[in-house]
Amino acid sequence: MAADEITVTVIDDHPAILVGIEQWYANASRPITVVASGSTAKAAWTPPGDTADVVVFDLQLSGQGTPAYGDLRRLVDAGRRVIVYTMRDDEQAALTCLDIGAFTFLTKNEGADHLVEATLAAGQDRPYTPPALAGAFCANTRADRPKLSTREEEVLVEWFQCESRELVAERLNISTRTVTTYLERVRLKYANVGRPARSKAALVARAIQDGLVRVDDL
Structure with missing residues (x-):
């Protein structure tokens, strides 16, 4: 494994998405390797997925009637850097994921470039705000803004x-x-x-x- 390599666990239940993500990462400017994948969050808790630098997480998995916020929270609480990568594109889902502690939120319509850049940012501990998330921020108004000096x-x-x-x-x-x-x-x-x-x-x-x-x- 290269010293600057970023490792990823992908949680998604669509085989074509998994193949596409691996190909996008293979063409990235810095080495990114998918070390584990699966259709449930279990892949992020068992070797080798439990040590990956980044978890790419589909919020809406087959067989679940509601978004998998509970799985997301458990990953975040364990200190994992989670990129939510989902077909959901509603403002509330994006803001809820950020409130839980996700690294960032991307819709699958945003494609390869944004997922690769978000993964590089997560691996380097720098922020990344894709267009859908920026739109959710701009549309959102908060009455609970803290008073900063x-x-x-x-x-x-x-x-x-x-x-x-x-x-x-x-x-x-x-x-x-x-x-x-x-x-x-x-x-x-x-x-x-x-x-x-x-x-x-x-x-x-x-x-x-x-x-x-x-x-x-x-």
């Missing part, structure tokens, strides 16, 4: 645009510890209004929802 907003936006907290500290002429303190305050404020943001990608989602940044700024 000017400095908290400033640190948050700088962090979105930087590769590290150290670079944020350098730009703002503060210590790395102070950057971490501000970011933890922001996470706490979002958690206190019932909108937890456990990852950088989730914080990006919250900031876009609340009008702190635009998708074009990222």
Whole structure:
């Protein structure tokens, strides 16, 4: 396995989708390998799928009358980076997945380029907002926006645009510890209004929802 290789477990019950995803990954700019796949979330909990860097997850599997939010939550709670990749294209499903803690949300209509870019972003721990998710953010209005201080907003936006907290500290002429303190305050404020943001990608989602940044700024 190459040092920079990203490994993926794919949960989807359509064989043609599985074949297509493997082919898209084979042509990616950085090595991406599907190490496991299956029609249920079990594939992400058993070797070799249990150690994959990223889980690509179909929200609406055959035999399930409702979206598999429970399986998604269990994966997120276990610390897995989950890309929801689904035929569902409704705003509420997208926002619910982000609220649960999914890395990002893509519709299958968005195709190869967006899935590959989202997987690369997940493997590199940087945010990725595809068009459908951006549209859901823009259409959504939240009455439960936490009150952030000017400095908290400033640190948050700088962090979105930087590769590290150290670079944020350098730009703002503060210590790395102070950057971490501000970011933890922001996470706490979002958690206190019932909108937890456990990852950088989730914080990006919250900031876009609340009008702190635009998708074009990222």
